[in-house]
Amino acid sequence: MMLDGNAIGGMMLELFGREMTMVVSTCRSCGATGPLASVDVYMKAPGVVVRCRTCESVLMKIVRSPKRVWLDIDGIRMMQMEA
Amino acid sequence: MEGTAVLGRLTWQVAQVTGAKQETPRVRTITLAPPGWPGHRAGQHVDVCLTAEDGYQAERSYSIASAPEQALELTVERLDDGEVSPYLVDELQPGDGLDLRGPIGGYFVWEADDPRPVFLVAGGSGVVPLMAMIRHRSATRSTTPMRLLYSSRTIEDVIYRAELDDVAAARNGVEVTQTLTRAQPEGWTGYARRIDPDMLREVAWPPTEKPAVYVCGATLFVQAVTEGLVGLGYDPLTVRTERYGGIGG
Amino acid sequence: MTPFISRGFRGRRRDDDPEGRVPPGQYLTDDFPVLSAGPTPHTPLEDWTFEIRGGSEPLSWTWDELRALPSETVTKDIHCVTKWSKLDTVWEGVAVDTLMERAGSDHAYLLAFCDGGYTTNLPVEDVLDGKAWIAYSYGGEPLDPEHGGPARLLVPHLYFWKSAKWIRGFELRDEDDPGFWEQNGYHLYGDPWKEQRYWGD
Numbered sequence: 078m079m080l081d082g083n084a085i086g087g088m089m090l091e092l093f094g095r096e097m098t099m100v101v102s103t104c105r106s107c108g109a110t111g112p113l114a115s116v117d118v119y120m121k122a123p124g125v126v127v128r129c130r131t132c133e134s135v136l137m138k139i140v141r142s143p144k145r146v147w148l149d150i151d152g153i154r155m156m157q158m159e160a
Numbered sequence: 161m162e163g164t165a166v167l168g169r170l171t172w173q174v175a176q177v178t179g180a181k182q183e184t185p186r187v188r189t190i191t192l193a194p195p196g197w198p199g200h201r202a203g204q205h206v207d208v209c210l211t212a213e214d215g216y217q218a219e220r221s222y223s224i225a226s227a228p229e230q231a232l233e234l235t236v237e238r239l240d241d242g243e244v245s246p247y248l249v250d251e252l253q254p255g256d257g258l259d260l261r262g263p264i265g266g267y268f269v270w271e272a273d274d275p276r277p278v279f280l281v282a283g284g285s286g287v288v289p290l291m292a293m294i295r296h297r298s299a300t301r302s303t304t305p306m307r308l309l310y311s312s313r314t315i316e317d318v319i320y321r322a323e324l325d326d327v328a329a330a331r332n333g334v335e336v337t338q339t340l341t342r343a344q345p346e347g348w349t350g351y352a353r354r355i356d357p358d359m360l361r362e363v364a365w366p367p368t369e370k371p372a373v374y375v376c377g378a379t380l381f382v383q384a385v386t387e388g389l390v391g392l393g394y395d396p397l398t399v400r401t402e403r404y405g406g407i408g409g
Numbered sequence: 410m411t412p413f414i415s416r417g418f419r420g421r422r423r424d425d426d427p428e429g430r431v432p433p434g435q436y437l438t439d440d441f442p443v444l445s446a447g448p449t450p451h452t453p454l455e456d457w458t459f460e461i462r463g464g465s466e467p468l469s470w471t472w473d474e475l476r477a478l479p480s481e482t483v484t485k486d487i488h489c490v491t492k493w494s495k496l497d498t499v500w501e502g503v504a505v506d507t508l509m510e511r512a513g514s515d516h517a518y519l520l521a522f523c524d525g526g527y528t529t530n531l532p533v534e535d536v537l538d539g540k541a542w543i544a545y546s547y548g549g550e551p552l553d554p555e556h557g558g559p560a561r562l563l564v565p566h567l568y569f570w571k572s573a574k575w576i577r578g579f580e581l582r583d584e585d586d587p588g589f590w591e592q593n594g595y596h597l598y599g600d601p602w603k604e605q606r607y608w609g610d
Binding site for chain 2: 080099112115
Binding site for chain 3: 079117119121122123124126128133135138140142145146147149
């Protein structure tokens, strides 16, 4: 089931400490930019996988255990946000 | 202010259910009173967490149906193979508590001070956040022109039907166009098919009006409508979308 | 802090609990939930191959060649790390033993690779001796693309993220190099009976 970044708005707010759906990310693989609200999100997986809507490369992987969170954002070259 | 950052961690809080109203056989609106509610913006959602006595948990997101000026309301559709929605539609009662966090979202929101005309496209329960926008427009006495194109399966599935009829009849700058894709009642004057580029061309603002666009519904619906709008000449950056999972909710 | 208990909520779980078959922390389901980390790939069968790299010589089977190999039908319980267990699932496929016979290697580990870029790591001994299959049929029907068709790896004694969908081959290795989820918090081995879900479990 594929949703968009709005579906992980709450999770991202908790992880990053700020509203993230407006943050503009740059895909490391293809250079496409766009708000995190508009990325492809796969939530029915052992973890959350966030993919670039243009090239489908992985932007982020999020795994949560009761004690820890693992957040891989290697697929994002840059994030731009309001100061 | 757009993208208002929330400092610190969002916390879960237990809201009391203060009311429940059946909208259609499968859809129910729940009114809530969260003790620490900071207010919200039209289009935002909340995350809901259900915990069973043995600790089993399920979490889902639901769009806020109410305008910022109103008491907090969620409108939920019961999905056949859903895990959370059957509980919210069939079991939860006034007096119960509901664990929620929010409001969430800075992208899929409409503010009454946005001067652009607005085009809203809803597939099924995707109408919920768009209704919050229409209600916010009313509450602020905004004169921003709005058009809603709302796709449902049958007339019995149309959520907020009476309220939408009133809004349209008021001739106050909100136009409502409906399409029923599976069956239409006798005398039906709306559309009778899935939204397609021809329908969009007839209903949408011309792209030269540079409207703000909000599309909400199942992923495939949102993709098809977005493609159709871009094909009409809409700038994809002006089309904001929110995708609902079609299965398992 | 104890979470708020939702009055009357049970979720979509089965009531029964066959003794000894459900690993700790798991719930039973009759569904077969589709869990996916990305879009469903659709490789045409005429382009599909299964490869084993890193052995004494590179090996490759086309779809027809794979289907011509002796196959077995097996009934297995499967356990997903997202806490769902499903009993008595029926699969048909080629035992990995059959493929690895020709590999002639003494590498201790493998990295399974798939269409769509998914990978998962396994000790070679965990795919031998009747413990793993390249499965192309589920419940008597050809394996649905949503569930990994045309073929997925089936390693039921480990958490089901190891049963890689859209499998295309193995890279034999000397090190247990972590795959897609193992790099991101999931346990390197994944034994459901020891609840090895995450790093450090």
